[in-house]
Amino acid sequence: MPIYVQNRELVTPGTLLAENEDLRLETPTVFKHGNKVYSSTIGLVDLSDKRINVIPLEGKYIPKVGDLVIGLIEDYGLTYWIVDIKAPYKAILNVGEVLNRPFNPLKENIKNIYDIGDYVLAKVIAFDRTKDPALTTKQKGLGKITKGRIVEIIPSRVPRVIGKKASMITMLKTETKCQITVGLNGRIWIIGPSPEYEEIAILAIKKIENEAHTSGLTDRIRAFIRKELEKRELKVVEGEGKA
Amino acid sequence: MKEKPKLIDENGRRIDGRRPDELRPLRMEVGVLKNADGSAYVEYGNTKVIVAVYGPREIHPKHLTLPDRAIIRCRYHMTSFSTTERKSPAPTRREIELSKVIREALEGVIFTELYPRTSIDIFIEVLQADGGTRTAGITAASLALADAGIPMKDLVAGVAVGKIDGVLVLDINEVEDEFGEADLPVAMMPSFKEITLLQMNGVLSEDEFWEALKLAEKGVMEIYKAQKEALLNKYSRVKVEVEE
Numbered sequence: 001m002p003i004y005v006q007n008r009e010l011v012t013p014g015t016l017l018a019e020n021e022d023l024r025l026e027t028p029t030v031f032k033h034g035n036k037v038y039s040s041t042i043g044l045v046d047l048s049d050k051r052i053n054v055i056p057l058e059g060k061y062i063p064k065v066g067d068l069v070i071g072l073i074e075d076y077g078l079t080y081w082i083v084d085i086k087a088p089y090k091a092i093l094n095v096g097e098v099l100n101r102p103f104n105p106l107k108e109n110i111k112n113i114y115d116i117g118d119y120v121l122a123k124v125i126a127f128d129r130t131k132d133p134a135l136t137t138k139q140k141g142l143g144k145i146t147k148g149r150i151v152e153i154i155p156s157r158v159p160r161v162i163g164k165k166a167s168m169i170t171m172l173k174t175e176t177k178c179q180i181t182v183g184l185n186g187r188i189w190i191i192g193p194s195p196e197y198e199e200i201a202i203l204a205i206k207k208i209e210n211e212a213h214t215s216g217l218t219d220r221i222r223a224f225i226r227k228e229l230e231k232r233e234l235k236v237v238e239g240e241g242k243a
Numbered sequence: 244m245k246e247k248p249k250l251i252d253e254n255g256r257r258i259d260g261r262r263p264d265e266l267r268p269l270r271m272e273v274g275v276l277k278n279a280d281g282s283a284y285v286e287y288g289n290t291k292v293i294v295a296v297y298g299p300r301e302i303h304p305k306h307l308t309l310p311d312r313a314i315i316r317c318r319y320h321m322t323s324f325s326t327t328e329r330k331s332p333a334p335t336r337r338e339i340e341l342s343k344v345i346r347e348a349l350e351g352v353i354f355t356e357l358y359p360r361t362s363i364d365i366f367i368e369v370l371q372a373d374g375g376t377r378t379a380g381i382t383a384a385s386l387a388l389a390d391a392g393i394p395m396k397d398l399v400a401g402v403a404v405g406k407i408d409g410v411l412v413l414d415i416n417e418v419e420d421e422f423g424e425a426d427l428p429v430a431m432m433p434s435f436k437e438i439t440l441l442q443m444n445g446v447l448s449e450d451e452f453w454e455a456l457k458l459a460e461k462g463v464m465e466i467y468k469a470q471k472e473a474l475l476n477k478y479s480r481v482k483v484e485v486e487e
Contacts (some may be wrong), residue, residue: 012474013352013389014397014434028357028394038434040354040394042474057478058281059392060299062358088299088361129359130310156392214482 007047010213011039017052029054043156044213057213061087061155061185063133067124070150070183071135073114078105081114083122086155086185089132093122097136098143119145121181121189148179148191151202155186157212161205168208168218175225176201200228247422250407258419259288263412266402266462271383271473273390281391283473285383288416289373294383296391299361307362312355314362317346319380321369341377342367348381348430348440352396353388363393374416375403381430381440386470390477398470399439401430402462404455406447411455413462427452429459433467436460 003018005011017030018037025032029041030052039045043054063069063085071083071091083091095103098113114120120135121142127133137143153161161182162169173180178192178201188205192198204225211217229236250258257263267288276282279295286292302308319342323332334342345367353363365387367380378401385399405415407423420426425445431438447455 010475010478012398012471013395014432016434028354031354031394031396033396033435038396040396041392042389042478056392058390060280088301088358090301211481211485213478214485216486220485 003047003052005045005047007045008215009045010042011045011054012042013040015039017045017054021052022050023052024050025052027053029056055159056156058154059156061085063087063089063091063124063127063185065124065127067184068182069122069124069135069185070145070181070187070189071120071122071185073116073118073120075116076110076114079103079110081110083120083135085133085135086152086187087133089127091122091124091133091135093120093135093137097125097134097138100138114144119150119187119189121145121183145189148189149198149202151188151190151205153186153188153205153209155184157209158182158184158186160212160217161188161208163218168221171218171222172201172204172225175222175229176204196232196234200225200232200234203228245421248418250419250422251410255410257407257412259416261412263410264458264461266414266465267416269466269469271386271469273386273473273477279387279391281387281389281393283383283386283390285379285386287373287375287379287382287414289371290375290379290416291369291371292376292379292383293368293370294380294387295366295368296363296384296387296393297366298363298391299358299393300364302360302362308360311359313353313358313360315346315350315353315355315365316362317342317349317365317367317384319345319367319369319377321372321376325369325372341380344440344442345377345381345384348401349384349388349399351437351439352385352399352432354394354396357394363388363391372417374418374420375401375414375428377440378402378428378430382466382470386473389474397432397434398467399430400433400463400466400470401428401440402459402466403428404459404462406445406451406455411451411458413458425451425455427455427459429456429463431460431463433463 039054041056043056046053071085074084075082079095081093122135181189270286272284275284281296381401404427405423406425430440
């Protein structure tokens with residue numbers, strides 16, 4: 001009944017993970033063949049009680065109902081927009097999911113609400129194998145993004161930017177004094193007190209993306225941000241700040 | 244036509260100095276193209292291949308869509324400068340056929356049912372041809388697929404076995420292919436020992452065939468080791484840099 005890998009070990013597709021074990025497999029990154037469990041992707045092993053998983057390091061964003069995403073308006077019809085959410089499928093945003101009032105396409109132009117090239121913060125409200133994802137921007141805080149900056153990272157590394165119990169993201173916010181909103185599709189929205197702070201936040205996020213598979217990341221990123229702040233002669237947040 | 248050279252010398256060494264069961268020097272690198280979702284570069288001696296993978300992504304033209312799984316499209320192409328005499332860049336009969344067999348060799352490992360209504364596009368470009376381009380192409384393509392994060396059952400590694408001057412040899416090059424008696428390209432899923440591509444050109448007895456297949460398996464396992472190393476290398480480089 002052995003498990004052949006260690007927690008947080010880097011594995012490749014086809015790597016034998018365990019044999020004759022009664023383990024739960026929850027994601028497509030692990031699969032069963034006979035009574036053996038294999039990895040199907042390049043990623044880090046995540047072992048816990050009766051459960052085995054491989055956290056992928058690469059891959060496209062696959063929408064899930066309830067996900068917060070940042071979309072880019074790509075096209076529009078009479079009463080809907082086509083939104084790019086960095087997934088293999090284009091998302092649909094209906095006017096009914098944007099306005100709280102009736103919309104008459106004869107009197108109003110949909111372009112005046114969201115135009116091509118606009119970024120929107122949205123939520124996925126429907127998606128399955130047979131139909132394209134549908135979005136909404138009706139809830140509080142959702143809608144057009146009018147200020148700040150957007151960075152793109154590989155979607156599978158988003159969990160690292162958030163961290164365990166949101167430790168990484170809390171640290172990022174306090175250290176860089178930026179408001180940061182993470183879209184699960186790998187787009188991150190940053191609003192800072194000044195462009196310098198935003199720049200540091202972007203550099204830090206890019207560093208997290210690049211080093212997603214390493215350990216001790218939060219501390220390293222904090223040190224990195226402080227160094228960058230000093231370089232630019234900006235004020236460093238006081239205290240050791242254990243997040 | 245060129246004169247047939249002596250393919251095996253009196254010491255049992257081949258034309259490039261290899262032993263019969265020896266691979267050419269391997270070189271593999273992953274993530275070499277920034278624009279692609281996944282990419283890989285592979286060298287089997289003087290055979291050099293680069294592969295780009297895009298996807299899963301939307302299908303164009305739309306009518307090719309399958310409702311229950313992703314389609315896989317594969318293009319094997321030899322650059323016009325890959326051979327000694329310029330090759331016309333238009334796809335030849337041979338390239339079209341190889342695109343098909345390579346696609347079939349890879350289709351079996353990809354979990355296409357996870358991404359319905361999408362396509363996964365594989366572009367194999369042969370930069371320099373010195374025998375074994377299809378097997379090098381498969382090896383590189385499976386690396387690029389893994390690099391793109393596409394869930395797959397296993398990597399696929401390919402190698403050709405040939406018979407030259409009556410001897411079975413591993414990983415034949417252009418000259419050995421041209422003047423040899425047989426050529427047997429094989430691609431396998433190394434962890435499962437399943438064959439995904441098997442072609443043969445020339446004549447082998449049944450015993451020789453089984454012998455050749457065993458030799459191919461040995462080559463595949465060696466290539467698989469190099470593949471894993473190449474994949475892990477992309478990440479361990481960063482890891483070593485920051486953790487020390």
